[in-house]
Amino acid sequence: MKAIRIHAFGGPENLQLNELEQPQPGPGEVLIRNHAAGVNPIDWKTCSGGGASSFIEALPFCPGWEFAGRVEALGDGVNNVRQGDEVMGFIRFPQPAGCYAEYLIAPADQICQRPSALDSVTAAGLGLAGLTAWQALFEAGELKGGQSVLVLAAAGGVGHLAVQLAKWKGAYVIGTASHGNKAFLQSLGCDDIIDYQRQQVDNLIHDADLIIDGVGGETAIRALSCLQPHGKMITLPSVTAAEVIAAGEAKGLKVSGIRARPDAGQLHELAMLASSGKVMLNLTDNLPLDQAAEAHRLSATGHVRGKLVLTI
Ligand SMILES: NC(=O)c1ccc[n+]([C@@H]2O[C@H](COP(=O)([O-])OP(=O)(O)OC[C@H]3O[C@@H](n4cnc5c(N)ncnc54)[C@H](OP(=O)(O)O)[C@@H]3O)[C@@H](O)[C@H]2O)c1
Known part of the structure; x- marks a missing residue:
């Protein structure tokens, strides 16, 4: 089978298309014939030696944490899915x-059925960004209908799903993006849109109940003054989380980071919302597997609208 791997940490040029043996599922696992894999910033960050690279015991490393595919074979003890x-x-x-x-091996308890109304490419791009948005809004953020939420980087993979999930929950949603994404955020249902290149969000918003921060660093620290005194910020970029949390604590504000975790139940709910049209995944591009390096270059620009997906 073909797989993309790095043999040394570095830039997108290090991604190679390798020919490998097909893997075999162990107990509780399934063999998947993969149709598509989502691309996220954590992929290129990890390949360059940051991100989740501390969890790699040995190179070579094959990136990618989300997929849509067909069950080809079951390991022992799997009874929640069937071959095909x-x-x-x-x-x-x-x-x-x-x-x-x-082909890949997936833990059977971390996958769900793909609704027939949801195509594979869309399904492959939903998981990581969607569950990050879900867990940031509804678990860490405890968002309730009627509250206001400010989404920093509202046009990104996490942000555009966070906007729609918060609207679905009945929240008032403010999103930040560049001018070119204004119409896109309007189409997602944003109640208020702030062009971060022309306006300072901290001059305009002072009573947000929740901030979902997809930018980090100085931008996140400035945005702390947008919170009402008992509000919360959930900061997503792990590389600046400690400094953003410290700045929040200095102001007596609740700021925390999260690490998204697989959850098949939440993924199923999200898939149902997407298949019924209540949530839309915006695909900036889908590229063939052998163009993974180009996908990483695009992701690393920091200006992807929605998601990138590799088709296999
Ligand atoms: N902790 C976790 O478990 C976790 C999970 C997922 C993601 N993350 C992290 O969260 C961050 C966001 O992830 P993502 O997948 O949404 O990233 P992404 O898709 O790459 O985000 C791209 C978007 O960011 C926007 N953007 C760039 N600079 C901005 C700024 N200064 N203000 C407002 N918007 C800005 C861009 O909009 P414009 O083109 O309009 O500028 C673009 O649409 C990344 O750092 C990622 O690594 C963490």
Whole structure:
């Protein structure tokens, strides 16, 4: 089978298309014939030696934590799916999962059925960003209908799903993006849109109940003054989380980081919302597996609208 791997940490040029033996499922696992794999910033960050690279015991490393594919074979003890089922998953994170490949091994309890109304490419792009948004809004953020939420980087993979999930929950949603994404955020249902290149969000918003921060660093620290005194910020970029949390604590504000975790039940709920049109995954591009390096270059620009997916 073909798989994308790195043999040394570095830039996108280090991604190679390798020919490998097809893997075999162990107990509680399934063999997947992969149709598509989602691309996220954590993929290129990890390949360059940051991100989740501390969880890689040895190179080579095959990136990718989310997929949509068909169950080809079952390991012992698997009874929630059958051979031939079309499934989707966000798996093993932050341990290596190897989704940039024609075949992969998935823990059966981290996958769910792909609704027939949801195509594979869309399904492959939903998991990581979608469950990050879900867990940040509804678990760590405890968002309730009627509250206001500010989404920093609202046009990104996590942000555009967070906007729609918060609207679905009945919240008032403010999103930040560049001017070129204004119409996109309007189409997602954002109640208020702030062009971060022309306006300072901290001059405009002072009573947000929740901030979902997809930018981090100084931008997140400035945005702390947008919170009402008992509000919360959930900061997503792990590299600046400690400094953002410290700045929040200095102001007496609740700031925390999260690490998204696989959850098949939440993924199923998200898939049902997407298949019924209540949540839309915006695909910036889908590229063939052998163009994974180009996908990483695009992701690393920091200006992808929605998601990138590799098709296999
Ligand atoms: N902790 C976790 O478990 C976890 C999980 C997922 C993601 N993350 C992290 O969360 C961050 C967001 O992830 P993502 O997948 O949404 O990233 P992404 O898809 O790469 O985000 C791209 C978006 O960011 C926007 N953007 C860039 N600079 C901005 C700024 N200064 N203000 C507002 N928007 C800005 C861009 O909009 P414009 O083009 O309009 O500028 C673009 O649409 C990343 O750092 C990622 O690594 C963490």
